Amino acid sequence: MPLGDELSAEGRAALGEYLLLMADDELVIGHRDSEWCAFAPLIEEDVAFASIAQDEISHAALFYELIESMRGLGRDQLAFGRPASEMRNATLLERENGDWAFTIARHYLYDLADELRLEQLAKCHLPTLRAVAERIRREEHYHLEHGAMWLVRLSRGGSEARSRVQAALERVVRESRGLFQPMAWEQILVAEGVIAARPSHLYQEFRERAGTALATCGLRMPPDVPPGEHPRGRTGGHTPELRELLQTMGEVWRSDPTASW
Amino acid sequence: MADDLTVFEVFGRERKGEPHRHAGSLRAADAQMAVVLAQELFCRRKEYVQIWVVPRTAIHWAPDGDAPLGPEPQRVYRIGEGYRGTVEKWKRFGGDGDASRG
Amino acid sequence: MSDGRLEAFEARIARGDLVEADDWMPEEYRRQCFRLIVTHANSELMGALPEREWIPRAPGLKRKLSVLSKVQDEIGHAQMIYRVAEDLARPFGISREQMLDDLIEGKAKFHNVFSYPAPTWADVGVIAWLVDGAALETQGALLRTSYAPYARILRRICAEEAIHLKHGEDIVLTLASGTRAQRAMLQDAIQRWWQPLLHFFGPPDELSPNSERTFRWRIRTRTNEQLRQSFLRKYAPKVLSLGMEIPDPELRLDPETGDWHYGDPDWNEFWRVVKGGGARTEARLELRRMTREQQGWVLAAMADPTSAA
Secondary structure, three states, X not given: OOOOOOOOHHHHHHHHHHHHHHHHHHHHHHHHHHOXXXXXXXXXXXXXXXXXXXXXXXXXXXXXXXXXXXXXXXXXXXXXXXXXXHOOOOHHHHOOOOXXXXXXXXXXXXXXXXXXXXXXXXXXXXXHHHHHHHHHHHHHHHHHHHHHHHHHHHHOOOHHHHHHXXXXXXXXXXXXXXXXXXXXXXXXXXXXXXXXXXXXXXXXXXXXHHHHHHHHOOOOOOOOOXXXXXOOHHHOOOOHHHHHHHHHHHHHHHHOOOOOO | OHHHOEEEEEEEEOOOXXXXXXXXXXXXXXXXXXXXXXXXXXXXXXXXXXXXXXEHHHOXXXXXXXXXXXXXXXXXXXXXXXXXXXXXXXXXXXXXXXXXXX | OOOOHHHHHHHHHHOOOOEOOOOOOOHHHHHHHHHHHXXXXXXXXXXXXXXXXXXXXXXXXXXXXXXXXXXXHHHHHHHHHHHHHHHHHHHHOOOHHHHHHHHHOOOOXXXXXXXXXXXXXXXXXXXXXXXXXXXXXXXXXXXXXXXXXXXXXXXXXXXXXXXHHHHHHXXXXXXXXXXXXXXXXXXXXXXXXXXXXXXXXXXXXOOOHHHHHHHHOOOOOOOHHHHXXXXXXXXHHHHHHOOOOOOOOOOEEOOOOOOEEOOOOOHHHHHHHHHHHOOOHHHHHHHHHHHHHHOHHHHHHHOOHHHOO
């Protein structure tokens, strides 16, 4: 049975929105991660981080394929053919890479947020979606291990590394609420039993888990930002950084979208 | 600086039940980092079901010399070939002498 | 050297024995192996850069993933080869940091092909198919080298290069069966890469005492010209069968020997590029320099005494 056929038309539309949001998150962060390839702090890390980038882009592809099965738009069309105003990714993920500390802080906290929503999806009653969520979670486990390793390493790596990673955390945490931006269609997914609670309600648990992880490294969890003071990428509040990213990413594909590449 | 990084030798088990074999080596700040990096350096195409990392300084070896392979003539009792005579001996008891059947 | 060690070493090599990192070896053997191996490592690292420029631009998710994975493999090769070089060069007091410093200061060599620009997507296909095809010729021959740690990692490297070849072949075949613009883009890329590809194998070996010893010690096992001919036999017919032109009016098959006759490539251009004068040499070295400067604090953090946990 095609994905979402057991849902109402409204439920299917809401599911499509949620899948698109996750796909865009994974694509945009995967693209940013891939920009490190060949420029990481050590050659061994170039290889490890390139795998993480591939995982994220592959997950985006999986989600786009699910949307393709529901809406009939091709996965490359979805990934390469939409303007910034239609992208649903959180603003934090489109930010330029900055230094290694910012990259690691964002990598760890985003993967933590991702783990929370995948945990929820892995209990979903739609078998296709549950299988995809379980498959993705297995790979994301390595990401958290990798991110935690670096957080520990940087937090104990002397004063420069420590102050860089703390400064990066301030920046990342300030925008991390945007990962949990409340969306109008969330309630429909809950009402139709696809997920147990609104994804935006996972924010408190995210802050608790992040706080615990940072505390074990002796790092400070920056204070919460008031709701409404975070960037709203999920409803089109993007930065020029995303427009530039999309410009680059689609350069060849858009030169002839009907051609086979 | 980076000269202080530790060299770790990496060993991988290709299938369950098989012994670990040498896969390569890498540099890392500590064992935790070595384990994380080794997974993608040597196992990104699922070459191994399990990976070990060992600091190179933990490995000690005996000199290998240039000795020819196989046991010394007086040490054949260490290998099956030293007991070829059992085939003949079984014949005395009516056995067919097929040593492989034991 | 009258203690017989050199004679014993040569006798070992002559009977096909392999040399391990901790075995005794003549200093000259160590030096020659190191030179060959560090040049290879530098080439893998620098070789990642032209294609790396296309990871953000790859058309389609499948290509984005495959080009990223390919570049990742090349850097993975650099990692394995630098490790072999580090162990080999320890008696010389040369660390990986020293090797990377020599590279960014322009004191170390890397393959000529990685000094050229890759201005279009077709270059990505041609590099992965033909440059990796050329590299597979030389690396395949090195599988029989007498230095065992190098031979061992080359087995894995060659297996991965064979996958890269498929990735490149797939891009080239797609463009060759595509629109007129795509075919023209492919033809242009072949035009750009053909001479660098002939250069890749180096000029025909001179019969110097040095090269004689390299072959006697089985550090290398096939000459530059043998490798070039092996490449031409495999790839020239394939390029032509795609309906693409090869920019060499003298190129023809000698039906008797099976060898390809080719017009003498401009060897002055080769030497100019190898000595650091390639179009993109300076810019790419600058990228590596920048990386080393910007990431220095991370390396320092890894060696910080307070990090001992």
